Amino acid sequence: MTRIVAAPVEAWKAPITTAEFLRMCEADVFEDGKIELVDGELIRMPPPGNDHSRIQILVLARLLGVMDEALVRGDTASISATTPCWGST
Secondary structure (H helix, E strand, C coil), rough: CCCCCCCCCCCCCCCCCCCCCHHHHHHHCCCCCEEEEECCCEEEEECCHHHHHHHHHHHHHHHHHHCCHHHHHHHCCCCCCCCCCCCCC
């Protein structure tokens, strides 16, 4: 009896550039949840938990204490070093 053995297949990764990632964001490729680009790899971020929400509230309260409310809400223009990609806004 002849035994057939499959040859091992090597997995490989193709890094994604920032430009490719931003085009994917614009095309709304990521339907469900937040995706981040880290060192050329797409990383699906877990949904925020209770600790995350608690920290958000603490940071917001602290910011409101030292900044104008309109600035905290984002009513004024700002410059960001990164472009988030988590669905349509």
